Amino acid sequence: MHIARDRRVLAFGAHPDDIEAGAGGLVARFAAAGARPTMVVTSIPNRYQKRLVEAREGAAALGAELVLLRDDASSRVEDYEMHDLVHRYEQMIARVSPDVVITHGPSDTHWDHFLVHRATLAALRRTRCDVVLYDAGPPIGSRLRTGLFIDIEPVLDTKLSAVAAHATQFSAAAVEGRREAARAIGASCGLRFAEVFEPQRLYA
Template structure:
């Protein structure tokens, strides 16, 4: 079960995508990219070295005062890293940092401390439990430490896979919005343009619009709609996308589904993600009664935005399962599994390490 998270805009990936410069397989198009990642920097002395190191990692560095950082976190989501110059870490700033670490346990913090660093500031950093301390006069060391911090397993990378445009948003849109609000990098892989259910140009445009609202990277393939079960190379294609995205959490169709495309995608993803620690299966309108969820994600704060997200798919507006009252009623139905909440999304657990999908 997942705890609620505050709603805030996303700050997810670099200017291109969570996949960075990784090569995508032939036939997969990067159709939308998310906003750029942010790094917050506390610094009293010159910040040139730290700024260069952060921008070399395709992060947008923001120079903020400690007193302003809590408000930034409350309104703009988690940055990728907080870099703290020990000379800026007096007792008041140390109290702010302690509160931030308590409220955002996944936020990585790196302390800058040169040979002439403030002894009190360094002690404050060590007392609060800042694990990484580096000399800003050694730019190579600083870049290496920041790279390790930014690529740490604590940084959740989500891959949601669907057979058709709107599948992912229907099945786990509220949960993906929660991941976004927690600052996690979100990638959506859609394997067909859904041409059997509408004009491909319309469906592609809508998928891009939904990904933009979601703050997600969108990867689109144009495989044969309603014939994915005949695609010999489907598993290999998904494997190559997984290698590029390197997800820590994956969402995909359930095997308990009447649509042959959905079952084919489930089977391919289960094989392709055999080394991914967290794999969950979502419900579709075509799911059978055999769909048996055991994980329920609270979406009280995001279900309204999920309805708006589904509204982007105007070419599908006649589909009853996109009607706002049914979307809300379905979320209300599953909420009975969790105490004191009103809306939830259900998932079958294929694999769970207990680390990546918990939204704190």
């Protein structure tokens, strides 16, 4: 994947903390290259004010712009009709005109994450851009054999501080768990620290 200043990057997450946990290193790599990624958080399911602050801190740590699909109250991804969710994502895609889209993968057992995955692909059906898929939790085993590995060693501390911003979701030990996960993914591909993605489509 070509990581450069001139690439327009759009990341989708079901909840605050998903992008940071699953793709924070890649987003931070783009930001470090001079790009200004956009992070779309689809819903804040609970503790609205507190998690809103966390979402802002997480995006700021990564160097990304935060967009909340709904910015006035707690909600669930399932509150949206699928056609409405796809339409809202289409509006984001029209606004950002992305070269790269980062979104949830299809194997995620969290239903909200799967809905975001489906809605993103539907919204992208007429858009030519790179699309890579992440796991918000530990990556599934097959990904470690066939995935797209991203070196996140230069931005590891940035990613972990963005994850740590979500204090309602990640204890200090859980943040360290993310460091160890990055180390384990790296160990499977000859890097010190890595994230792994499923390439849905790659043009550049």
